[in-house]
Structures are given as C-alpha cells and as structure tokens.
C-alpha cells in the first residue's frame with residue numbers, strides 16, 4: 001500500500017523546545033479568570049488547555065453575533081460567486097464534495113442558542129470551510145491568536161533525518177502505524193476529507209496536510225515545509241496526538257504522546273477576559289484611516305501570512321545557494337522563478353515557479369533564465385509548479401504562454417463573469433472617472449461584444465445588462481462573459497524566445513505539479529495543459545486514486561475590508577455592517593471558465609485530471625532533483 005506514512009523530526013520543530021520569547025512581566029492579575037491565567041503566562045509556558053479555557057470563557061454577545069451573521073449572510077446572498085454552484089448534488093472525479101447550502105447553514109446557526117462566543121464563530125468558520133473554496137475565508141483574530149505545532153511531521157513516505165535533533169530521538173524513517181488509535185493513513189485521509197478546505201478533491205487536500213519541499217528564497221534552496229496536519233492555526237481536536245510508530249532499528253513499536261507546542265501570533269497583552277476581548281478581538285481603538293484599495297490588481301493568493309513566532313528559520317544545513325543538488329546547476333533565482341540545468345541530462349532544463357505573487361518585472365527574469373538554458377544547448381524543459389499557492393493572474397498566464405511565442409498575445413485571463421445583484425449594481429454605478437467602485441467597475445473589464453473584443457467597457461453595460469443563469473435550481477443574474485483587462489504582453493518577449501529549441505514544441509515541455517498548485521498557479525497549469533496541450537505529471541495523493549493537478553483554479557478573491565472601503569469612498573452605506581471582531585474575511589467574487597466550457601472552472605472537475613502519475617518514493621520525497629530526473633526519463637527516455 002502506498003503511500004505509507006513515516007515520520008521524522010522536522011528541523012524547525014526540533015529547535016522549538018529550546019527557544020524562549022521574552023515576555024513582559026505582568027502585574028498580578030486583578031481577578032482570576034481563564035484569560036487572566038493565559039495572559040499571565042510566560043510565552044514558553046502556554047499550553048493547549050490554557051488557550052482553550054480562555055477561548056471558551058469569552059461570553060456570547062447576541063448583538064455582536066447578530067451583526068456578524070447578517071454580514072456573512074449578505075456576502076453569500078449578494079456577493080459570493082459560488083453560492084448556487086455549491087449546491088451541486090454531484091461531483092465528478094477527482095472531486096468529492098457534498099452539496100453545500102451555505103445560506104441554509106448560516107440560517108441554521110442563526111436559529112441556534114449559543115452560550116459560547118467561540119462555538120458561534122467556530123460554527124461560522126466550519127460552514128465557510130465546508131465550501132472547500134480556499135479563496136473564501138472566515139478568519140477571526142480572537143480565535144487565531146495562537147498557533148499549534150507538532151514536533152513530528154508526516155511525510156509520504158519520508159524525508160530523511162538530516163536534522164540535528166533527530167539523533168536524540170532517532171525517529172526518522174519510522175513508519176506511523178496509528179494516529180489516535182486509528183490506522184494512520186485512514187486518520188489522515190479522514191482529516192483531509194472532513195477538516196481542510198483547500199480543494200474540492202480530498203486527495204489534493206491530503207497533499208496539503210503533509211510536509212513538502214518549499215523553496216526558501218533567502219537561502220536559495222528547497223527546505224522542508226510542514227503541512228497543515230502538523231501546523232495548525234485553529235485549535236486542534238485535543239491537547240496532544242497519540243502516535244504508534246515502527247522504527248527499522250527497533251523491534252518493538254513505540255507509543256508517543258505528542259503535545260501541541262503553542263505559539264502566540266501577536267504581541268498583544270491582556271489581563272482578563274474583558275481586556276482579551278478589547279485588545280485581541282475588537283478592532284483597535286485608534287481609528288486608522290480605512291485603507292482604500294485604489295489600484296486594484298487581480299490577486300489570487302488566498303492565505304494571509306501565518307506567523308510562526310519564537311522560531312528561527314530552519315537551518316538548511318550547510319548548502320550553498322545554487323549547490324543543493326550536485327547533479328543540478330542553479331543558474332538564476334528570481335523572486336518567483338528558479339532555473340536549473342540537469343548535469344546528468346544536459347539536454348534538460350528545469351523552471352521552478354514557487355510563487356505567482358510577483359509583478360511583471362519577473363517576465364525579464366524568465367526570459368533571462370530561458371536564454372541561459374538555451375545557451376547550454378538545453379532542448380527539453382520541465383516546468384515545476386509544486387507547492388505554489390498562487391498570486392497574480394497576469395504573470396500566471398505569461399509563464400505558460402512564453403513557451404508558445406507564436407500564439408502570443410493571448411488573453412492573460414479566462415472568460416469570466418460576476419454576480420449581479422442590486423447591491424453590486426449600486427456600487428458599480430460609481431465606476432469610471434475617478435472610480436470608487438473597486439472591482440465592481442466595468443472599466444476594468446473587456447467588452448467582448450464590441451469591436452475587436454479587446455477594448456475595455458466605456459460604460460456600465462456590464463453591470464446594467466446582466467444575463468440570467470439557473471444553477472442547481474436557483475436563478476440569479478450574472479454579467480455577460482468578459483475578461484479582466486490586462487495590458488497585452490509586449491511583442492519583444494515573443495521575439496526574445498522564439499528561436500529556442502523548445503518554443504512552440506509541446507513534445508519538449510513537461511509540467512510537474514502536486515495538487516497544491518493553487519489559484520494563480522492553477523491558471524498557469526490550466527494554460528499549459530489545456531491551452532497548449534503540455535503533458536502534466538503529478539505526484540502524491542493515494543496510490544491508485546484520482547488526484548487533481550491543481551486546486552481552487554477558477555476564482556479571484558477579495559477581502560471584505562476592501563469592499564467596505566469602496567462603499568466608504570463612494571459615500572454609500574454598505575449593505576454589510578463592519579464585522580464587530582477584527583478579522584480577515586474574503587470571498588470569491590469573479591469566476592472563470594475553461595475556454596469553451598460552460599461549467600465554472602472551480603467546479604469543472606474534468607479539467608483537473610492530469611495524464612501521468614508519480615508516487616512519492618524515499619528518494620524523490622527527499623529531493624526535487626530526483627523527481628525531475630524521473631519526469632525527464634519518462635518523457636525523453638534517453639537520459640543517463
């Protein structure tokens with residue numbers, strides 16, 4: 001059975017015990033409640049139970065809850081683009097999702113009697129999570145003030161023990177038999193099925209739970225990156241995880257009870273429940289002028305930065321940047337792309353794109369990197385998009401299209417539409433000159449029905465003349481199909497790459513992904529595979545089961561605070577009251593379609609299925625280089 005679970009001490013976690021964070025000396029608390037106990041602790045003494053006790057002690061406030069629920073309902077009734085799609089009673093492979101009636105779920109919360117504020121917000125968060133839409137989040141600072149880490153990270157199958165501390169416990173290369181008494185793989189599969197939200201595909205969600213190799217820009221090398229199973233921003237199910245592991249060097253299995261290590265996510269101090277609510281939960285008293293999003297850019301990256309406090313960067317051994325893999329020379333590292341030449345397969349080059357959160361300046365890096373590979377007589381290219389969870393759509397499309405210069409310029413965006421409701425029509429009427437309508441400004445979109453179909457809207461027809469779409473029994477209004485407007489790629493880019501051996505040759509290009517490739521990265525993967533027919537290889541998941549090659553592909557996200565700022569600058573009353581608690585709430589507001597497709601790409605499961613599948617092995621899980629060689633050998637079967 002593959003994958004089999006093994007575990008190792010991760011380098012980062014291994015250092016956690018030793019670290020302390022200077023905490024201010026608190027005066028004796030005025031009264032002893034669960035939050036005063038928590039607030040009085042040295043940061044290194046905080047445990048799971050102290051945090052849970054304080055969270056549970058926050059009193060339920062029905063007025064605040066009413067405001068919160070009303071705002072969330074309005075988002076999903078009037079703004080969210082997938083409210084109707086989420087009702088779909090069936091999911092085709094590789095997806096597996098139950099229909100979600102998000103409005104019904106929120107209304108059910110509205111009818112529930114709560115005594116715990118924490119329970120109320122957790123229920124909303126769970127309802128939002130059930131959509132499995134990584135662009136749509138309900139993050140409440142009040143209940144994300146601490147993060148939780150396991151010292152053991154899970155791999156499928158394993159990354160070897162190069163960590164300093166591993167000698168102490170020596171659990172590297174051990175197989176995990178059980179987690180909390182259940183077969184380990186079953187436990188993690190269930191967790192992927194029930195708890196995480198990053199894909200409609202449970203196997204892609206499983207990949208998100210495990211440790212991956214992430215590129216450390218500062219060090220210029222790949223390092224182990226804990227997965228969502230061992231690193232939580234919400235409160236775990238219990239104070240510890242029980243593992244039974246079987247190590248090759250021991251005859252008996254070992255039972256481990258691993259407490260969660262707890263890390264404060266901010267420096268805020270508090271001394272009791274009241275001051276916890278005031279200082280941590282409520283918006284800060286000094287009113288910062290609302291941040292107005294004037295330069296709107298299509299951002300697809302769904303996660304706010306999670307701070308792992310009191311922990312230094314894991315020391316990536318003694319690897320010199322660019323010399324991590326003896327058999328792969330690193331030519332050039334930009335801010336999003338890195339270029340490697342495989343020494344043992346001199347005809348093969350690798351382009352790693354580890355983030356798409358990058359501006360147009362990276363285009364020049366890409367051209368420079370490709371030129372360097374061409375100068376080495378490279379003829380075959382592997383594009384490695386593993387673990388890239390998104391960024392900007394403009395760069396995402398460029399990354400794929402630059403390999404096919406004869407077809408440029410192609411639109412950077414896919415056919416798209418937006419919900420149209422009364423609320424959206426009101427704000428969109430504030431478009432143009434100067435616009436105060438943010439993304440609800442028709443000028444940002446291409447009028448596909450006018451002239452050459454490449455010009456922007458010069459009026460508000462997009463929002464004034466919607467079309468009717470019925471999905472899963474609900475009829476609502478949408479804009480006609482449009483494209484988000486991007487400046488066309490200047491022709492000098494085509495010219496710069498047109499003579500390269502692989503250019504326009506689909507047989508010389510391969511794609512490598514892992515299902516974690518999300519959002520803008522998914523647009524790159526879509527463009528490679530569907531627009532240009534590049535063959536994808538994908539890795540991970542459960543052997544023999546389907547796995548998506550990318551996740552949350554078909555939407556753009558916006559934060560509630562940005563939408564509120566557009567209403568404010570338009571001197572309009574938003575239909576959504578500001579949330580009483582400090583929060584990051586975002587939603588998908590624009591949906592895309594695959595070219596020529598009728599189902600929104602987010603739900604168009606067929607487009608997520610890749611061609612070739614690779615399994616993690618003890619070798620390729622330790623080294624991207626080993627993986628590149630596997631893809632190269634399978635693709636251009638002539639390597640050494």
Ligand SMILES: *[C@@H]1O[C@H](CO)[C@@H](O)[C@H](O)[C@H]1NC(C)=O
Pocket residue numbers: 020022023024025042043044
């Ligand atoms: C916090 O704990 C560390 C380690 O035990 C200790 O060195 C430090 O003095 C403590 N800080 C406070 C404020 O008690």
Ligand SMILES: *[C@@H]1O[C@H](CO)[C@@H](O)[C@H](O)[C@H]1NC(C)=O
Pocket residue numbers: 333334335361362365
């Ligand atoms: C990467 O980003 C840094 C900081 O923004 C910038 O100074 C540098 O020029 C960028 N590098 C490249 C290759 O674009």
Ligand SMILES: *[C@@H]1O[C@H](CO)[C@@H](O)[C@H](O)[C@H]1NC(C)=O
Pocket residue numbers: 375376377
């Ligand atoms: C590339 O091929 C050319 C022509 O065969 C040769 O002259 C040149 O030395 C090669 N360059 C490299 C870096 O191998």
Ligand SMILES: *[C@@H]1O[C@H](CO)[C@@H](O)[C@H](O)[C@H]1NC(C)=O
Pocket residue numbers: 447450451455456457458459461
């Ligand atoms: C269509 O294009 C023409 C010429 O570019 C422009 O004058 C007109 O306003 C456009 N109409 C719309 C609906 O954008």
Ligand SMILES: *[C@@H]1O[C@H](CO)[C@@H](O)[C@H](O)[C@H]1NC(C)=O
Pocket residue numbers: 436569570571
């Ligand atoms: C909103 O009101 C302010 C102050 O009265 C005014 O300066 C501004 O132009 C108004 N904005 C719009 C979009 O009407």
